[in-house]
Amino acid sequence: MGQRIFNFSAGPATMPVTVLETIQREMLDYKGEGMSIMEMSHRSKTFDAIVVEAEALVREIMGFSDQYQTLFLQGGATGQFAAVPLNLSQPGKVAEYIDSGSWSSKAVKEAEKLGKPFRVTAASKADKYRHIPTDFVVGKDAAYVHITSNNTIYGTQWQNFPDTGSVPLVADMSSDFYCKRFDPNRFGLIYAGAQKNAGPSGVTIIVVRKDLLARSPKDIPTIFNYQINAEKNSLYNTPNTFGIYVVNLVMHWIKNQGGIDQVEKINRQKAKLLYDALDGSDFYRPYADAGSRSLMNVTWNCPSEELEKKFIAEATAAGLSGLKGHRSIGGIRASIYNAMPMAGVERLIEFMRDFEKKS
Ligand SMILES: Cc1ncc(COP(=O)(O)O)c(C=O)c1O
The missing domain is CATH 3.90.1150.10 (Aspartate Aminotransferase, domain 1)
Incomplete structure (x- = not known):
């Protein structure tokens, strides 16, 4: 084997070596099944056990209550820029966005494209996104408040999450997923493309408060419908089986080190x-x-x-x-x-x- 270097890439990013070694060990024969995880049916008992374990571990590690459910979907965080307004918008209400960087503004653009009412409540564009705008008041008519917890491009991160009262707080945590403790039960929904802190690219982790699932309209594309994906435990269609397997290994890696x-x-x-x-x-x-x-x-x-x-x-x-x-x-x-x-x-x-x- 050649020598590994130090990889400071923003994502896909460096992975824990012990996780890579486990993958290597299990690649040809997953626990005596005679095949790799990526060759196995997503409807098999073996894979089902992995997705059930990963779903629970993601919640357990951060201390989400049983009022939340983890989903493993595809389409990256960019897919969630559309899925959030599709599922969580409400008639007569306005989605609020805090613009703290390019990814936040891309999220805003998707809401706009979908014709959902939104407003940019605070922004730090004027100083080239060198800081997190924290001075704002959430409107009483807000459907949800969307933040980007870590701005990958600029190197800024929310130090304390805003108190949005009864308005669901939604966070794109793609680049700081599970890097530090936070109170998860203050969130309506968090999402993250796995490829920075949780696994390979191609799987998107979503943790959603179950009462919000009732907001998903019936007429949105099924692939983006949180309620249907939750009912089917992320197996409505063929998920990224290999990606979910690796996310599960990374969650174990976090747990095992304390x-x-x-x-x-x-x-x-x-x-x-x-x-x-x-x-x-x-x-x-x-x-x-x-x-x-x-x-x-x-x-x-x-x-x-x-x-x-x-x-x-x-x-x-x-x-x-x-x-x-x-x-x-x-x-x-x-x-x-x-x-x-x-x-x-x-x-x-x-x-x-x-x-x-x-x-
Ligand atoms: C904070 C943040 N949000 C969203 C994205 C886009 O993620 P994806 O490529 O998974 O759609 C990135 C990618 O770097 C990101 O850093």
């Missing part, structure tokens, strides 16, 4: 190390405002674009990949998801210090 609190502790240590390195340098300039910094995506600039290109090329050659900032803002972005080991962050900081010294 659960969310342990994951959060390590994430905070990794992020502190990296932010301290940035703050201690006059050469690197952090992108996000200090009060909105993400634990997952750390963004910064070098003194010039030319130096940024050099930084990325030399880092790649040194086995530190995926550090190029998103094409919309440039710069450097280190995605330090749950599966990025401390050693990766330490190696990156070492590289940064050497690069600064010789530049």
Whole structure:
């Protein structure tokens, strides 16, 4: 086997090595079945046991009550940008969106395209999305409030979730899914494409409060209908069986290392190390405002674009990949998801210090 490098890609992203090893071990013969999970019927007892376990583990790990259900659907977070307004809009009510980055505004555009009443209640576009807009009041006529809990491109993250009272809070948690503890029972619905913190691309995790399922209109496409997918336990049609199997392994990986609190502790240590390195340098300039910094995506600039290109090329050659900032803002972005080991962050900081010294 070749040597593994440190992969700082924003997603699909680095996976826990023990999970990859389990997949490798079980690839040809899943627990004596004589076939791989990806060759097995989604209606088989074996697969059913996996989806039932994963459904429960996703809720258990964060402490969702039994008033919630996990769904494993397809279409990515982008699919959910449409599914949320399709299912949760209500006659006479307006969906509220907090625009904290490109992904939030893409979610708004889908609601708009579908002709659902919406308003952008707060936005941080004016400062190029360097902070999370937290100063807003939710209208009494709100159908739901949609936030993006972590803005992958800009490296900003909600530090405390807003209190929306009886209005369901909906969050796109694609890039900070299960990176830290939060009170899950304050949410109406959360969703995340799995490919950053929970597994491979192609499976979308949704946790929805069951009373909201009654909102799903009958005339929307079945594939997006939360109520039908919930009734069929995510098996209305052929799901991403392999993806759900891997998500289940990742949930076990979280649980086996001591659960969310342990994951959060390590994430905070990794992020502190990296932010301290940035703050201690006059050469690197952090992108996000200090009060909105993400634990997952750390963004910064070098003194010039030319130096940024050099930084990325030399880092790649040194086995530190995926550090190029998103094409919309440039710069450097280190995605330090749950599966990025401390050693990766330490190696990156070492590289940064050497690069600064010789530049
Ligand atoms: C916060 C956030 N939302 C949505 C998306 C889009 O996800 P998908 O590609 O699964 O549709 C991304 C992708 O990077 C993201 O980071």
